Amino acid sequence: MKKLEFAALVSIGRYIKRDSVIHKLGAKAKYLWLFALMLAASLSKYPAVLLFTLALALIFLKLSKIGMSFVFRGMLALLPFFLIAALFQVIITLPGDNSRVLVSVAKLSLTLKELLAIAMMGLRFVLIMVSLSLFTSVTTERETASGVEELLAPLRRFGFPARAMALTVALAFRFIPIIANELETLAKAQAVRGADFGTASHNPIRKIRAYLPLIVPLSIRTIERAEALSEAMEARGYGSGPYTRYTNNVSGKLDRILSILAVVFMVLTFSIPASLVLLRL
Amino acid sequence: MAKFNTRKLVITSAMTALTVVMAVTPLGYLPWFGGASLVIIHIPTILAAVLEGPIAGTIVGLAFGLSSMIKAATAPVGPLDFIFANPVISVLPRLLIAVCAWGVYKLFRNKFLPLAAFSAGLAGSIANTVFVLFALWAVAAEEMAAIMQLASSALPAMLLGIALSNGIIEALTAAFFTSAVLIALKGLDSYKKRSRLAKEK
Numbered sequence: 001m002k003k004l005e006f007a008a009l010v011s012i013g014r015y016i017k018r019d020s021v022i023h024k025l026g027a028k029a030k031y032l033w034l035f036a037l038m039l040a041a042s043l044s045k046y047p048a049v050l051l052f053t054l055a056l057a058l059i060f061l062k063l064s065k066i067g068m069s070f071v072f073r074g075m076l077a078l079l080p081f082f083l084i085a086a087l088f089q090v091i092i093t094l095p096g097d098n099s100r101v102l103v104s105v106a107k108l109s110l111t112l113k114e115l116l117a118i119a120m121m122g123l124r125f126v127l128i129m130v131s132l133s134l135f136t137s138v139t140t141e142r143e144t145a146s147g148v149e150e151l152l153a154p155l156r157r158f159g160f161p162a163r164a165m166a167l168t169v170a171l172a173f174r175f176i177p178i179i180a181n182e183l184e185t186l187a188k189a190q191a192v193r194g195a196d197f198g199t200a201s202h203n204p205i206r207k208i209r210a211y212l213p214l215i216v217p218l219s220i221r222t223i224e225r226a227e228a229l230s231e232a233m234e235a236r237g238y239g240s241g242p243y244t245r246y247t248n249n250v251s252g253k254l255d256r257i258l259s260i261l262a263v264v265f266m267v268l269t270f271s272i273p274a275s276l277v278l279l280r281l
Numbered sequence: 282m283a284k285f286n287t288r289k290l291v292i293t294s295a296m297t298a299l300t301v302v303m304a305v306t307p308l309g310y311l312p313w314f315g316g317a318s319l320v321i322i323h324i325p326t327i328l329a330a331v332l333e334g335p336i337a338g339t340i341v342g343l344a345f346g347l348s349s350m351i352k353a354a355t356a357p358v359g360p361l362d363f364i365f366a367n368p369v370i371s372v373l374p375r376l377l378i379a380v381c382a383w384g385v386y387k388l389f390r391n392k393f394l395p396l397a398a399f400s401a402g403l404a405g406s407i408a409n410t411v412f413v414l415f416a417l418w419a420v421a422a423e424e425m426a427a428i429m430q431l432a433s434s435a436l437p438a439m440l441l442g443i444a445l446s447n448g449i450i451e452a453l454t455a456a457f458f459t460s461a462v463l464i465a466l467k468g469l470d471s472y473k474k475r476s477r478l479a480k481e482k
Contacts (some may be wrong), residue, residue: 042367129364132351168340175298188452207311207319210455212461214308215321217464219299219328226295230288239287253305 001256022064023138026255027147032262033060034135040269041127048114049269050123056265057130064138071133075126082125145170154277163243171229179222186214295343296329304348320409320451322349323378324458327405330379331386331398331463338379338416346372365442381408394467395460402459403452414440417432464475 017023022030040053041247061071090110103110149166156162190213233239300322303309309322326345330338350372353365364372382405389397418440 031420038368042369078426116334125366132366136351164290165340168290168297171291171294172297172301172344176301179295179298179302183306183308208457209322211308211311212458215324215458215463216465219324220466222295222299223292223328223332223466226291227288229295233291234287 015140016066016070018065018138020063020138021058021254022134025138025258026150026252027139027143028150029262030135030143031138031147031151032259033116034131035242036266036269037131038128039266041124041131044269044273045235046273047120047123049273050053050120050127053269054123054127054130057108057127057134061130064134066134066137070137071130075129082122085121090114090118141173142170145173175222175226178225179218182221183214183218186217190214289333289337292333293329293340296325296337296341299325300344301343301348304352321453321454321458323375323409324402324455324462326375326378327382327402327455328462329458330383330405331459335380335383338383339376342375342378343372345378346375349375365419369420370416372414374416375409377412378405378408379425380477381405381478395464398460398463399456402456405459406452406455407448410444410451414444446465 037053037057040049043051044050061068101109101111102115145166146170149162152160152162152165195213196210300309303322305324309320311319311321323342323345326338326341329341346368349365350368353371382401385404386397386401389400420435422436
């Protein structure tokens, strides 16, 4: 029965409570910086840009008082896979690689280009991990939802439903524990009736048949619950008048400055290297 | 932009939550033989697309993509996972599932519901497989080749292999589940079942 206790597994966004500048930032600034760091990490081709971004991320990490060890412990689990990938980078010769050979053992050789490729891969990996875990540990669920609204607010002028989007995110967070409990109930009810979910059967048809009594009722009950909720919301007047709010987020000066800086950073990440290339031509 | 009514909004968030639950429990990735798993986590995305249209479906698809990105970056289980920490591979392709599923569903909607639901599930799942593999090939070909111990030239063939073996079974699974849910939801009993009950009386 222990295996069927799904509800305990659900712990989204391991928010870590600390009293720091980063925690106090508005959700919008946090989102913008997450995007800025992720964008640079996954798309930039220049090592200097990646190094600078990593330095920034580490400064944020330091300011957040989360502690390096928390973030890097998560990375340790991935290290073996990274090492394997790096090793194969050495074994396989890149096409058109005629850079200087640094080390060579028997038939294997590590060229400058290969070393650079490995370093870039490592940098990207560390950067993505640091930014993602930093964001999830300094942002509460409520901020995650209100940030969506703040980010999309400029689009409201074109009729984009920013409020509705924020509500969608907030409701989704509310639904998660309910659905997890529902799943647990269903799985236990099926197990009592002799259902076997953990078998090593490799036949996909048997697998589907085993999970059909779980997935179908779960989906249907979720949809029914959602329909009931939407009717309850409409009965209480949702969507019939202007939107109001119980609490108002006031964005401070630091928020605004950091939000603008994030956008500037995003633009600069791509425009500076590009303009350098243009100048050289 | 179409009106985002209450029902659409709430069902979108419910399906998003279902996606998240599937992502953190074993339900989304049913263990299969070897390291492979039978992925059914895209079913809520397809359901949202079929029930509430492409915008709702795309939002759920976004949640699916983000969940797989975070999962890959924080709780990896295989060597391929750290490639999926790149949003271009984990998020972007998942945004296209809903549009494909909805388009196909719309095509058959007025003919025969079980068929429409089945083909929508098929289309959504195939879209997932094809676009993810395409993104892998386009963005991370070198890393993939390195991890898989293959020469870069052999990679397209291997990706095609995945698409044909795992992809087809996944597509059929998704189609089966989607139609099962939709038929139950719309209250359509199959002809066979009804006739047997009639005989029992």
